[in-house]
Amino acid sequence: MINEIQNDAQARMAKSIDALRHTLVKVRTGRASTALVEHIKVNYYGSDVPLSQVASVAVTDARSLTISPWEKQIVGAVEKAILGSDLGLTPNTSGTVIRLNLPALTEERRKELSKVVHGEGEDTKVAIRNIRRDANHQVKELLKDKQITEDEASRSETEIQKLTDTAIRGVDEVVKAKEQELMAV
Incomplete structure (x- = not known):
């Protein structure tokens, strides 16, 4: 049960990062695409x-x-x-x-687009944290129903936090790469 919850959370977090990548493709950089x-x-x-x-x-x-x-x-x-x-x-x-x-982007427009990219990144981080909350809630439900022990629940929450940290780092990398692409002249 715990493995299923963790795998589901990991898959949903990966989908959130993919959705971010898909959204950021629409943000115009200096190159035509x-x-x-x-x-x-x-x-x-x-x-x-x-x-x-x-x-x-x-x-x-x-x-x-x-x-x-x-x-x-x-x-x-x-x-x-x-x-x-x-x-x-x-x-x-x-x-x-x-x-x-496509006209060349001005410095001001690049900064505006950078803010948009950061906003999308923050929205994705919120979605990932919501996934963590849902997974932890499912683990607590199992503990409440006495299907798992407190030690298993604690270990599971630690693993879910590790998954969350990894996903947040992934979001930061995607945002940083897009920002570098935006700022390249």
Whole structure:
């Protein structure tokens, strides 16, 4: 029982770190990446679909993306979706090809994005601590129901704390790597 609780907690903590990585991919750095536009939804015949399902996205150089919709009549909808997104970029259209030029980040904008990255890291740490709390609660329930001894409960809580510390270090590493990527000119 205790091993199941610890394994579940460890898996959930790892998922939290993966979710953080996925979230931080959307934070714009100085380089162009197709991940910047993955979350954009395009209105395609009345339903919102991901941009990748209606167009091909390619990185042409370090500061620009090229979006080629598969159907000519959807170019306007793709432009509208990009303008309505939180990217703050203006699409340049020539025929059926849409270009997104990413301006260089100012020092002020880099600091703002760094704060966003730190905030996401803190949110992930809170989620990890909640997982620890849930796991410790399950161990206490087992102790209360007399399915485990006090020594086993104490050892289990120590192990869960070690898992938590490891996960928090993982979050710090992910945040630090993203911040270095942001600050690189």
